[in-house]
Each structure stands twice: as C-alpha cells, then as structure tokens.
Amino acid sequence: MSVHETGQTGSPLGVAMIGYAFMGAAHSQGWRTAHRFFDLPVRPEMNLVCGRAESATRDAAEKLGWAAWTTDWRDVLDRDDVQVVDICTPGDTHAEIAIAALEAGKHVLCEKPLANTVAEAEQMSAAADAARSRGVLSSVGFSYRRTPALAQARRLIAGGAVGTIRHIRAQYLQDWIVDPEFPLVWRLQKDKAGSGALGDIGAHIVDLSQFLTGQRLTEVAGHLIRFVDRRPLPAEASGLSGSGGSEAHRETGPVTVDDAAVFFGRTDGGALATYEATRFATGRKNGMRIEINGSAGSIAFDFEAMNELHVYDATVPAADAGFRRIYVTEPDHPYTGAWWPPGHGLGYEHTFVNEIADFVRDVATGTPPTPSFADGLQVQRVLAAVERSSDDNAVWTKV
Amino acid sequence: MSVHETGQTGSPLGVAMIGYAFMGAAHSQGWRTAHRFFDLPVRPEMNLVCGRAESATRDAAEKLGWAAWTTDWRDVLDRDDVQVVDICTPGDTHAEIAIAALEAGKHVLCEKPLANTVAEAEQMSAAADAARSRGVLSSVGFSYRRTPALAQARRLIAGGAVGTIRHIRAQYLQDWIVDPEFPLVWRLQKDKAGSGALGDIGAHIVDLSQFLTGQRLTEVAGHLIRFVDRRPLPAEASGLSGSGGSEAHRETGPVTVDDAAVFFGRTDGGALATYEATRFATGRKNGMRIEINGSAGSIAFDFEAMNELHVYDATVPAADAGFRRIYVTEPDHPYTGAWWPPGHGLGYEHTFVNEIADFVRDVATGTPPTPSFADGLQVQRVLAAVERSSDDNAVWTKV
Amino acid sequence: MSVHETGQTGSPLGVAMIGYAFMGAAHSQGWRTAHRFFDLPVRPEMNLVCGRAESATRDAAEKLGWAAWTTDWRDVLDRDDVQVVDICTPGDTHAEIAIAALEAGKHVLCEKPLANTVAEAEQMSAAADAARSRGVLSSVGFSYRRTPALAQARRLIAGGAVGTIRHIRAQYLQDWIVDPEFPLVWRLQKDKAGSGALGDIGAHIVDLSQFLTGQRLTEVAGHLIRFVDRRPLPAEASGLSGSGGSEAHRETGPVTVDDAAVFFGRTDGGALATYEATRFATGRKNGMRIEINGSAGSIAFDFEAMNELHVYDATVPAADAGFRRIYVTEPDHPYTGAWWPPGHGLGYEHTFVNEIADFVRDVATGTPPTPSFADGLQVQRVLAAVERSSDDNAVWTKV
C-alpha cells in the first residue's frame, strides 16, 4: 500500500478569536487559509473562539472551524495553546480585551477602529508599547492596506511615482441604510459603535490616505450629518444586515451616530486632502475610492474594482500620457504571487488572508507588525478632530 | 438651366461679440452653427466682433466668420445691425460692457463667471432686471447646462428619479498648471480673472449642482490653496495655453489666485454637498464630475465621457439594480434630436451651439433666458462665501 | 467710426454636393466649418447642392447653407464655380456621378461604400486613375480614419508600438433595426444600398483595420445572416430613422440585404483578423470597436468613447503594464490641435470636418488624397469575397 499519512512541519501558533460575526467570519477565513498560500514560519492553529451567546458561539465554532469555544473571553488569557488573540468584537470592548490580552503575554490583532474613544485608544497604545518591550506584539486590522492594488500604490508612491503630493481625494460610499426602515443595528448606536460612517468607513480612508502617502493629517475641518433620526428596533441583526419587526407593532429607537461625514485636511507634507464617508450614497455598495495627484503623476483606485490600479505618469510626453489600468495580479505585485496566475483576481476576503499572513510572519519573527496600535490611535485622533470641528462650526481643528 | 439661388427665410438677428480667444472661438462656432441644426424663429447674423489688438481682431474676424470688426467695444452700442451683444472677455470687463449694452437696448449673453466681484454682479443683475422690464434680455453662459446628459439629468431629477436628495458630490479636475514652469497667464492673475480654480471651474459645478437639483446652497465651509506662488511671465498666451520666455532671462511674477478650492455646503433642501475644483489633478483633463444620491436613486456624470449619464434606480429589486449607462444620443433626449442619429455623440463645442440656440429662441420669443444674471449673481455669492470661509478658518459661512 | 469690414484672404474652392440627407448634413457641417479651425490654403465655397425632390432640396440648401440648388446633378458638371463634387447619395448612384464628375475635371469626394458592386468600383477606380494623371483628384469618404484617436493609433502602430501584429478584432455593433416593425428604409434594400450591415458598417471596420495596420486582407471566410425577412413599407424615412405606416393598413416588403455579417481573415502580414458587423446588437448604438494585438503591445478603441485610445505597452515590466487610457485631445495628437484645449473632446461630426480639411488641403496642393478610389475598390473586393464565402459554405475565399 503506497498511501502515506501527511506530516506537518513548522511549529504551531495557537490562536483565539473573540467575536464571530461579519469580521469573525472574515478573520476565520484568514486563519484557515493563510498558510495554504503563503510560506509561513509557523502554522496557525484555530484553538478557541469566544462569543456571548452560548448556542450561537457553539455553532460558529463548528461552522468557522475553531477547535473549542467559550462564552467568557477571559478564558483565553491563561491558556497555553493561545499565543494570539484576535479581537473581532464591536469597538466598545476592544480596550478591555486587548489590554488584558497583552498583559497576559498574548499577541493581539484588533479590528479597527482601535477603540471608540481617543482615551481608550491611548491606553491601548500605551499597553502595546509596554508589551512590545516584552516581545508581545500587536496590530490594528486596517485590512484594506493588504489589497494588492493599494499595497502596490504605496510602493509606487514611495518610489516617487507621483512626486510632490498635491491632492488626496478619498471617498467611502455605501448605501445600506438609505431605506429609513432599515433597523437600528449596533453599528447605528453610539455606545456600541463609537461613531457611524465616520468611524466605520471614514477610518479606513483616513488610514489608507496616510498609509499610501506616508504623510499624516495635521488639521481637519469637517461636518457630520444624520439624515434619519429614528429607526425600527431590530428583530434580529448581524453584520451589515438586519430586518425590522412587523410593521404594526414596531418600536423605533434613536440613531445616535452620524450617517455621513465630509471633511478636508492638510497633511504634514503640504497636501490638501478631502474625505467623504457615507452610508447614503445610493447605488454605491462598497465604493472606497482614493486618488492621489502629485507633480509627477497620479494613482487612482476604487474598491468596487479592487484588482485594478490606475496610474498616470506625467513625465511622458502629453500625447502618450494616460491612466494605465494595471490589473494587479502579477507575480511581482504585492501578495498576488502567493495566489493565482496573472489575470485571476482576488476578492474582498483576501485582504484578511493577506493581513493574517503578514501578522503571523511578523509574530513568528518578532517583527512589530504594522499598522501598530499607535497608528490606530493616530487615526482615532483624526476622527476625533473631525468630530470636534463638526461640533465647532467646521473650523480648522488640530489633530 | 435648373439651378436656383437659395432664398433666406426668417428675419435676421444681428450679433456682436466682444472677445475672440478660447471662448470667442467657441461662441462663434455656436453662432455659425445653431440655425443649421435647430429650427430657430430668427437667423443669427454675425455682424461685428470686437477686440483690443487691431491685427489680431482683424484676423479673428476673418477666421471666425464675423462680417466686421472693431477695437472699440462701444461701437456695438449704437449700431442698428446689432441686437445681441455676446461678451467673451475676461471677467474684469464684464460689468461695464454688459451694463452699457443692456442700457443701449441690446440683449446680452455674458460668459461666466458673471463678474469678478459680488458688487459688480449685483450691479449687472440690477441692470438686467431693469432691462427685462423694457424687453431687453440677458443670460450668463453656464454652457455645461446644455450638455444633453446633464439636461437629461435635470429632467430626471425634476421627475423624482432620485427622490429626496441626500448628497451632491461635485468635482472639477484639471491639470494644466501642474508644471511650475507654466507661465503666468491672465487666468492666474486676480485683477483679470477674479479668482482661480474657484471662479473658473468651481463656478461651473456650483451652478450645475443647483441647476440639477433645483436646490440652492445656503451655507458653505471651504479652503483655497495655492501650490505654486510664482511663475514665469508669459512670452505669449491665450486661452488655456501659453509658453514661458527663454530660460535664461526669464522673469517671474506672483500668482494671485487659488490653485485649488475644496468646500462643502448645505442646501435649502437638506442635502449635504461637497465640491473640489483644482488645476492640479494630474492626469485629469476636464474631469467635471457630479453625482447626486437620493432616497430613490442616483445620477452620475463625468464630462470626460460627456455623452453618458449613469442612473441608478433604487426602487427596483436589489438583484436587478445597477447604474444604467445611458448613451444620451436619442431623439427624446434634450438637444440631441437636432443633431445626429442615436449613437453619434456630441463634443465639447456642442454645449455652446445648444446654448446659443436656446438663447436665440428665447430672445426671438421674448422669453427671459436661463440662467439669468440673478442666477449668475447667486453663484458669485456662493463663491464669495467660500472665500470668506477660507479666510475665516473654514468656518461655516452663509451665502 | 472704427468699424472695419472683414476682408477675405485665400482663393475660393467651389463645391457642389449631391445628396442632402444624413451624410449630406454631416458633409455640409464639414464644408462650413473646416476653414474655421484649420489653416487651409483655399477657402471652400458652398455653391451648389443637388437633390431629387424639389422642395426638399430647396429647404436643404437654405438649412445647410448652400448658395444654390438644383434637382439635376448634371448641372454641376459644366459650372465654373464648382471645382469639387461631393457625393452623398446612396451607393447605386455613385459610379455614374463620380465618373462623370471626374471626366468633367471636378475633384470628387465620394461617400463610402465606393459603389454597390465591384464592377462599378473598378470603373470608378480606373476613372480616378485617369483623372489623376490630369491633376483631377478623388477620395472615398471613410471618415472614421479622421477620428483623432484612430489617426493616433495608426501613427503609434506605424512607429512600432504593437510590434508584429497577431490579432485584429473588429466589431461594428448597432441596434437600430432590432424592432421588426422598423420600416423598410433604403438601407435595407439591395438595389439601393448594395448590401446591409456588411457594406454599410462592415466596410468601415475593414477599411480601418487595414488603415491602422498597413496590412491587407488576402483571404476571408464569413457568413451573412438576415433575422427579419419582411418589414413594413416606410411612410417616410430618411437617414437612419423612419416610421412605419399605421398598423391596420400597413403593407410589408422584403428585406433584401443582410442584417449581420461575421467573418475572419488573414492579412498579408500574417495576422488573424475577425469581424462582426450587425444592426441587431441590442443596446449598442454605434459600437465600432477595434483592437489590435502584437508582439510589443496592443491598441483598443470604441467609437462610443471616441476621444479615448487604449494602448498597452508589453515592453515595460509586467508589474507596471496596463492599458493606458489616452484622452486624445492634446495638441500633439492628430487633428486635435486645431480644435480645443486638452480635455475638450470632439464628437461624431468632427470626423467629417477633419476629413474635409484634409481633402481641401490635398486638392489645393495637388496631393492625391487618401483613401483613394483604389483603396475603396479594395475594400469592396473584401466585402465581395465575404459574400462569396457566405454563399459558398463559409469556405476560405481569396480577396
């Protein structure tokens, strides 16, 4: 008989995940898949998942592929088979869990936004600094940085492809709450979510614009708006979906976050940046768009066509110049060499697989991963400055 | 012999044009062409063109097809063969010419921006009101309103296609002065041009956003920026082009207008609007883009694909919904029925031909044309409010 | 008094046009406009237009701007004020008019297709050769060659931008007769139009593919199809539009041309070419698309976005390669320098203005214009070979 049992090489890296909804499903796909495509020095083991509701957690454990489950997140702290804690809960719980995990010597990957308040984010960042000195690492999950086209854009910009940066133009356009009957899910409640479009999706474009350019916002002026003040209480809700109760006996509750945010800012590199984050851009499903214009060229991106990067080179003769649509699936592009042959594009979830591959490699080699909690804190400070500006008549406000 | 001389029907409408550069060439094409495609109640006669420089004016008269020429614009005032004065000069001369022409009983079509200051625009608007009571008509040349796709967008919005408007998102992106060696042409001088990107192209998107939605901006917050402070004095310059002197002996002068403007605003209909006007969007040549999102749908447009309108209908089932790319060349679309069969698109200049056809028809029938000088004044007030906000730390500023 | 009458420089070039419908309107726009934008050595004078119906011809003369009119095309032959005869009639009359005009010493611009049969085209080509030896010039109106983006494509290909050509992929997709109730206009009658989609629009893509590549088709295999065999007789019809009679008493007649044609071919340069011409491509209004792939790169074009050319350079590293969207409105692009500043696109009709500018310049300087009648004949031979192949079971057929 010529059949052999398959061996396993590499030491295991035990992982526990807190939360199992939309982000939990995305991260689980990352933990299951990263070592199947990337050559990683260690082998992630999905040892424990934590949730609040017993039966839902049990079901999630089986569905998502975690070996064990618990309803008490503190169980992760003293388990020897957990080296990494992956936090996928709403923002109001990030600080407590992350700080406890770091203090327990666990590496932490925390979903964005880092926290619901700057104060919490500061504590987390301090805890991360302290932990790092003990070799315990952490990162905040701005997964869009791992979109191959955007990682390539950063590489190009760092190499001078756009020259002196003049304009940053970023939009994150969604439309999932255009209908006023869409229910009051947790993302629309300030106590759970911290903020609305600003913190949920505005955070992404703030982070990306700084990641791509290597510049930081120093001042912002902005305005938050809420178009729908009350919504039906949800009968059930998870992720980005939900449904209201029956029409007749429906109760409503107050929406306590912003529906949309617009702001502009100045960077420490002299660029003028504009941002718009909204959940009311009817017809735009996941329109995360960013364009950067500089003295030597431009780059443009839209997540609805996530495998494409558009690059303009202003140094060629005008008659030859144009935005080049680069289909970012070549072996020399970031991440894509681990996946499929040229021309075979990736999807939304691959940003998480790529993120987890990076995180695992960093943890295994003792390299502080990026973005750090300090990076997450800085984004938080930008968002807080936008809120202050909005409260203060749109006046320029220091970050 | 069966050859017959061609007769001419319709009474003539005598036209004089002041200015003959970029806008003068565009308007001349309109005056030559409008009655060839549209059925007009009168027949425009291109009787007189006025300019400052003698030989250039003489050459322009022949090239552009004007029967006579002069270097003194006051010559138009007392000529019986001039019923319409078309003003295509830089903004600093608009008020004087327009007011004199209206007082002389001439109908006036005046290029945008209406004037370089609100004060001038107010005088012009008052003069227009006074003239109208005497049957003398006037209009300001926001020609982009005559883009068939945008006229169709207005029609759709007026018919309820987007429902309650939530967002207006407007950009006018150009890149013709990215190179710091581009010379100091009149459009970069405040005394001639009034303002920079804000007044030149920002004016268009302010007008269009109000035209399309039927709503008016009531408050704005914004910021103007200049990236390049000094530029070579032009050896010669006209329109949007120009070239600097020789490198060695080149003198420079100060740029006195903005290079870019960003602002957001509230409308009287409750919408949140954002605007960006820039001449530093490398790779964007004439990227006038506008998108409007509402409770029932959206429309989106980019002038670089001017024959297309993208329309999203949110009232169909989600599985069927998508932005429809309407190729605006059908007989039932605005203006296009006068031109070519479906699928045969128009170009930039057709906005002027359409504009002049509308103007001629209105003048012939005694209908006050739109946009009026009062409309032009209101745009001017918006721009002035943006400038005040920019000077005042980006604070919300009433229009 | 400082008003001066405008002089006229340059000697006149007297033009007569035969036909005044869709193509006549397009050509008239060319004759009216060419010298307004291009510097031409002579000045076209629109002296005479000819049509069959008296009142329609008289009206067209006035509307289109022709100084005189006649219902007998032979009137053009002996008039001293006619140096150029522009033939815009259906194909069945081209040969007789063109040959007579050439023999009368008139330069001839003849709409495509050159003729309805190869035999007629051969006579015309022979007449053109004979006339050329007497200094009398001629050209066939494949106006799409004058699309700036396509002229630029030819320039790039001639300069080696695509290297050894492997593939030509050409489609001309329209949909104006999808409705079986669309009436039986002249373009659907073989005796008038010669052929259907093949000769009307297939001719364009055959010409263009050869023009762009500098290669000629030597063999073809193809198939013609008719989807709708009978249609209502037209109550009235012109150009590409028309309407049937009232439902009740409507008579129908046989469609005698093809509705669509598909074929592939080999060129003398070793390329494999594919073609599809159809009037049944629902939703495609004027989708003339051509893509050329070679060892060094590719070019792609779609007339529905006529100001754009997409160019792929395979000689750069794979990570940087992508189709560049060149907005063909720069001063260094063909034709566009005569028109507007960069970013201000042209429309369908500009191909005719550009064509007439080229033709006038050639005639004035005694340069044989292209495409010649011989070029038109060669296209005719390709189309005839496609028809023979279709009749002969799709077998490879020599041109």
Add this chain to the structure above:
Amino acid sequence: MSVHETGQTGSPLGVAMIGYAFMGAAHSQGWRTAHRFFDLPVRPEMNLVCGRAESATRDAAEKLGWAAWTTDWRDVLDRDDVQVVDICTPGDTHAEIAIAALEAGKHVLCEKPLANTVAEAEQMSAAADAARSRGVLSSVGFSYRRTPALAQARRLIAGGAVGTIRHIRAQYLQDWIVDPEFPLVWRLQKDKAGSGALGDIGAHIVDLSQFLTGQRLTEVAGHLIRFVDRRPLPAEASGLSGSGGSEAHRETGPVTVDDAAVFFGRTDGGALATYEATRFATGRKNGMRIEINGSAGSIAFDFEAMNELHVYDATVPAADAGFRRIYVTEPDHPYTGAWWPPGHGLGYEHTFVNEIADFVRDVATGTPPTPSFADGLQVQRVLAAVERSSDDNAVWTKV
C-alpha cells in the same frame, strides 16, 4: 472552566484528489472552504491526494491540507474513506481515471476539458450514464458557470430578459505566451493537452454560451492558428508559468497545439455565435467576455470584472435605456448570499468553492450534477467540429 470542545455534525464525505498543480490548488481551496460558507448536508473530508512525483506530492498534501498522499492514483479505488474522486490532471489521463473511479463506485468531479478526444469523452459519458443508474454521480468542472454574475445572467435569460436571441459574442483573451521565449510547458503539447487555446479556454466559452442561452451549437466554421512554432524546453514548469533554460545551451521543441482559434456557429435556436480564444491578446490577462443580444435586451460580461453583469433592457423607452452595471453581490444573487454583505466582491477561486458546494450538495442528495459528462462530451464535439472545419478550409461543419 467554560471552554468546550467543538463538536461536528453531519456525516463525512471522503474525497480524493488526483493532481495538485494549478487546478489542484484551486479545487483544494474549494474542498477546504465550501462547508465554511454554504450549508451542506455532508462534511467533505480531504482524505487523499495523488500525484506522480513523490516529494512534490508529499509537499502538496501538507500545503493543501490533504490527510494522506500517494503516487498511485489506483489507490483511491478501493478505499472506504473515499466517496469522491476529483480529477485535476492534464486531459490525457482523464478518461482512464474517471472510468475506473466510476466503476469503483466513486462519484467523480473531472476538470475540463472532459478529455483530449471525442472518443475518450464518449467512453467517459457512457461510463457516467452507466454509473448514474447505480447512483454514482459525475460532473465536469466548467467552473465559470459558478461565477455569480454568469449564473445570474442565465437566470435572467431563462426568464426572458433578452427575448429571442440573435447574437452570441464570446472571447477568451489571454497573453501568457506572447513572448516566444516562454517555454514549451505541457499546455503547449498536443499529447498532454489535447489542444491549445481552443480546448483550454475556447472550451469555456463554448460551454458558457450554451449554458447561458440554453441553446446548442449545431454547426461551426473556424480556423486555428499557431504563431510560434518552436519554443525553449522548460527547465521547470507548472500551472501557467515556467521559465526556459539558460540562453546558451537552450534546446527547443515543437509547439504542437494551436495558439489561437476563431470560429462562428449557428445554434439550434437560430442565433449567430462568434468565438475567439487566444493566448496572444497582448495585455488581456483573463479576458473571458461574453455578450448576448436578443429582441428584448442584452447581457454582457467580462471576467476581468467578474463581479459585474451588464444588462440592457430594450423594452423601456429609448431615453431611459442603457446597460445597467449590476454589482452581483446581493443576497438574492446566485451564491453571493453565502459569502459577504452586498458590495464585497468575490475572486477567481470562489468559482471553485461554489462549484464544489453545488457538487457536494448534489452528491449528498442523489441529484445528478450539471454539467454532466454528456455536456462535456457535447462541448468536445463542438471543439472537434471546429478543428475539422479548420482542416477543411473553414467550411461549415456539423457538430
């Protein structure tokens, strides 16, 4: 201690996979992932992988997640823990493996093309029929059918969205062998691959066009071409990549398959179909495009934007009509409800996960999956007819 071990529900379905290269990696991702997103009645167990080379197979087993490995595919036949055999080898081995597996009572999923010859495909189809009568099921892996946008297109067409079908227009454009120095990998060798572009990618568009329309090709006329006759022997090669030996001592071998194929066909529903499959479309990476035009509308798709479907509804007024870009990520679209919220697109590999989810569900419920081996045979017959036509002067050839 509140930590619970995760249970497993559902009975296992033991799977063995033969082959582990490009397709093997894609299928493994499917087997690992399908039950994580879809609710399946059984739970796939990845029990055995088979390959030829010992060390590569061992490594693949670990990398791809198979519990055991062997170098003799016959080992799969008598194992009780194998209910499904998934064949991902080159086409020359499909028949032998598939027939043996079916006879051994294993359900078979076989990569496309079904076989290298019609004769083999006929044997396989007969074996599949015989097996089905014993409850043993089989399917051929035309995975693109599982692209949500294409599954949605089929649903729309079946519902009458395009009406009477006139045109099918299909292209599969790649460029991975444009460089003549690209080595002679197995896909360029007739004995391994059966055919070149025709069988590899042409097979996909033949299958899809029939799948989408529900119509079958009855006759074809076509031409195969080879642009590069000899290539360097590969130093090493797998999947779609490879590298030649060192320049100096390099040996070359003959390319024995086609580089490109063009053909047109008639369907049993009266449509005219055109096809082009090529590996020489410079700049097109995975340009699988299909458009279908009918009396009521059109659909259009390009795999390089695989989450989009473009739908034209010809039954609305012309002024409102346009191609709708449907972002196929809604819960009501096929497959997407199992994945992410609206707007979060999928990638290439998801077609395999979807395919395996369908296959597993069918096997578990005893439903014959589609496409069947008979469907694969029919595609094979179309391809064979194209080859015969190409050998016979492009003459129409019955399928």
